[in-house]
Amino acid sequence: MTEILGIPIQALLGQLLLGLVNGSFYAMLSLGLAIIFGLLNIINFAHGALYMMGAYAAWLSLTYFNVGYWPSLILAPVVIGAFGMLIERGFLQWLYKLDHLYGLLLTFGIALMLEGTFRYFFGVSGQPYPVPEQLSGATNLGFMILPNYRAWVVAASLTVCVATWFVIERTRLGAYLRAATENPKLVQAFGINVPLMVTLTYGFGAALAAFSGVLAAPIIQVNPLMGSNLIVIVFAVVVIGGMGSILGSIATGLGLGVIEGLTKVFYPEASSTVIFVIMVIVLLVRPAGLFGREK
Amino acid sequence: MTRTRIGFLVALALLLAAPYFVYPVLVMKVLCFALFACAFNLLLGFTGLLSFGHAAFFGMAAYVTGYAMTRLSLTPEVGLALGVLAAAALGGVFGGLAIRRQGIYFAMITLALAQMVYFFCLQAPFTGGEDGLQGVPRGALFGLLDLRDDKVIYYVVVAIFVAGFSVIYRTIHSPFGQVLKAIRENEPRALSLGYDVNRYKLLAFVLSASLAGLAGATKTLMLGFATLTDVHWATSGEVVLMTLVGGVGTVLGPIVGAIGIVVLQNELADKVGPWVTVIMGAIFVVNVLAFRRGIVGEIAARLRKQPPRSIPEPPVLAPASDATVTPETPGSAL
Numbered sequence: 001m002t003e004i005l006g007i008p009i010q011a012l013l014g015q016l017l018l019g020l021v022n023g024s025f026y027a028m029l030s031l032g033l034a035i036i037f038g039l040l041n042i043i044n045f046a047h048g049a050l051y052m053m054g055a056y057a058a059w060l061s062l063t064y065f066n067v068g069y070w071p072s073l074i075l076a077p078v079v080i081g082a083f084g085m086l087i088e089r090g091f092l093q094w095l096y097k098l099d100h101l102y103g104l105l106l107t108f109g110i111a112l113m114l115e116g117t118f119r120y121f122f123g124v125s126g127q128p129y130p131v132p133e134q135l136s137g138a139t140n141l142g143f144m145i146l147p148n149y150r151a152w153v154v155a156a157s158l159t160v161c162v163a164t165w166f167v168i169e170r171t172r173l174g175a176y177l178r179a180a181t182e183n184p185k186l187v188q189a190f191g192i193n194v195p196l197m198v199t200l201t202y203g204f205g206a207a208l209a210a211f212s213g214v215l216a217a218p219i220i221q222v223n224p225l226m227g228s229n230l231i232v233i234v235f236a237v238v239v240i241g242g243m244g245s246i247l248g249s250i251a252t253g254l255g256l257g258v259i260e261g262l263t264k265v266f267y268p269e270a271s272s273t274v275i276f277v278i279m280v281i282v283l284l285v286r287p288a289g290l291f292g293r294e295k
Numbered sequence: 296m297t298r299t300r301i302g303f304l305v306a307l308a309l310l311l312a313a314p315y316f317v318y319p320v321l322v323m324k325v326l327c328f329a330l331f332a333c334a335f336n337l338l339l340g341f342t343g344l345l346s347f348g349h350a351a352f353f354g355m356a357a358y359v360t361g362y363a364m365t366r367l368s369l370t371p372e373v374g375l376a377l378g379v380l381a382a383a384a385l386g387g388v389f390g391g392l393a394i395r396r397q398g399i400y401f402a403m404i405t406l407a408l409a410q411m412v413y414f415f416c417l418q419a420p421f422t423g424g425e426d427g428l429q430g431v432p433r434g435a436l437f438g439l440l441d442l443r444d445d446k447v448i449y450y451v452v453v454a455i456f457v458a459g460f461s462v463i464y465r466t467i468h469s470p471f472g473q474v475l476k477a478i479r480e481n482e483p484r485a486l487s488l489g490y491d492v493n494r495y496k497l498l499a500f501v502l503s504a505s506l507a508g509l510a511g512a513t514k515t516l517m518l519g520f521a522t523l524t525d526v527h528w529a530t531s532g533e534v535v536l537m538t539l540v541g542g543v544g545t546v547l548g549p550i551v552g553a554i555g556i557v558v559l560q561n562e563l564a565d566k567v568g569p570w571v572t573v574i575m576g577a578i579f580v581v582n583v584l585a586f587r588r589g590i591v592g593e594i595a596a597r598l599r600k601q602p603p604r605s606i607p608e609p610p611v612l613a614p615a616s617d618a619t620v621t622p623e624t625p626g627s628a629l
Contacts, residue, residue, distance in 0.1 A: 109579025116572030236407040276411035
């Protein structure tokens with residue numbers, strides 16, 4: 001029972017967990033993209049940059065202000081969320097009547113600006129961020145050694161994803177949001193402040209990205225390019241899952257993370273491309289995406 | 296002789312005289328990127344498809360040409376042809392997949408596929424990994440023209456550019472090009488008129504990819520190297536920017552944009568370092584917010600506002616599907 005297909009079970013489970021960790025990031029980011037796209041009709045290319053900024057917010061507050069991991073987990077999303085709202089008010093709000101592609105181009109420009117600025121100040125080398133004390137070390141589960149921090153990342157992001165799902169699908173606020181996604185004019189006519197809702201939605205998406213960034217900081221080196229490396233994969237995840245359902249986004253993200261992790265075990269050469277290959281297959285078999293609705 | 300023709304002849308004369316006044320390598324670089332941007336504009340400006348993965352064709356052709364000439368010791372014309380063929384084949388695959396979705400999904404799919412090509416080039420043995428292919432010999436074109444001579448290669452690059460541009464110009468003004476514009480303006484209507492929209496889109500995609508490949512292959516030939524930068528998404532972004540700055544859907548816009556961006560990068564690269572990226576991003580933002588028609592588009596619009604002065608054929612302006620009124624599908628998400 002220590003090997004499956006010639007792979008030590010320890011390594012297999014380890015990669016599986018790593019896959020789940022990556023999958024949680026895919027899930028949170030594609031969820032943010034889907035919510036923003038739903039209301040704003042904009043594909044937020046700056047999402048990766050916001051994720052990167054979240055990680056830097058945590059690193060900066062630790063390095064310069066000695067603010068630890070736990071406060072950062074709340075503060076960074078708040079700050080980056082507010083920053084996101086500024087982006088929406090300052091730039092995006094002028095594009096809603098135009099073709100969706102302009103939103104993509106504008107946010108691409110914003111992503112370049114943010115990334116370039118951080119590269120100027122911090123270079124391209126990664127900055128280490130320590131794992132918080134409470135979560136350092138690992139637990140022996142008998143069949144595998146579970147690094148506490150990774151388990152925490154999966155648990156925390158799943159909680160956030162499910163909470164988001166609950167708010168959107170089961171609360172009054174979520175009902176307004178869903179209604180505004182279907183027909184903003186009508187919802188506005190009912191006296192709901194749709195522009196404010198749009199701003200808050202973008203802010204929430206940005207906060208979600210920043211939250212992922214803080215979670216990622218202790219696992220990967222904090223560096224200015226971490227966002228753009230991730231965002232292209234997340235785009236593929238979005239194409240695979242379609243932006244039709246929240247639970248769909250979460251499941252697709254996690255599932256693809258796991259598949260990627262397993263590929264690392266069985267055929268490491270393909271691990272960087274496996275998600276794109278799956279995207280190709282999905283496009284051939286089910287062009288609308290797994291959970292998408294064809295328009 | 297029409298005004299357009301005189302304009303083109305003047306431009307050609309300037310181009311032929313340029314190496315006596317300007318650093319020829321810079322002009323050649325501009326020409327490669329101008330061809331690249333024109334090829335891209337054929338897709339975005341005249342078919343309404345935003346590909347965010349055009350670097351894949353540019354870079355793949357650059358690698359194939361470099362490999363053919365370095366490792367296989369083939370002649371430049373064979374190297375160029377192989378590069379273009381590779382880009383065309385890749386374009387066929389990408390196009391076939393990407394046209395299954397529309398709008399922003401199309402952009403995301405092309406970006407993802409191009410990223411796959413990037414990872415492939417990073418790992419594949421023939422690309423030289425992080426180092427890329429260096430020291431590609433220029434050789435002699437058709438065994439006659441010694442390309443090691445800077446003047447000779449300059450005129451060869453000019454010839455390639457003029458040929459590529461003519462293909463694009465002819466395509467835009469052909470019945471085929473008219474159908475592409477119809478698809479851009481209103482796809483359902485083009486479909487209902489009996490045009491096989493997907494076939495037209497695919498053809499346009501392959502044509503655009505091949506010409507982007509020609510630009511990439513020529514770049515390798517003249518600079519003597521192909522690197523990962525050529526296939527990186529940042530290069531895809533650059534070509535989008537060039538087209539946007541010059542004017543999406545205008546014939547000359549991408550050329551103007553390429554001149555602007557390449558010269559700007561050339562001037563700034565040593566002076567401001569990473570700020571170049573920030574400046575490019577800022578140009579994107581300003582362009583989308585305030586200047587969507589681009590330089591050429593803006594000028595053409597100004598000219599048209601004045602009383603009739605018989606301008607032969609004003610370039611098409613409507614950028615992307617600015618004017619299309621697609622009925623919004625409710626609930627695209629959530």
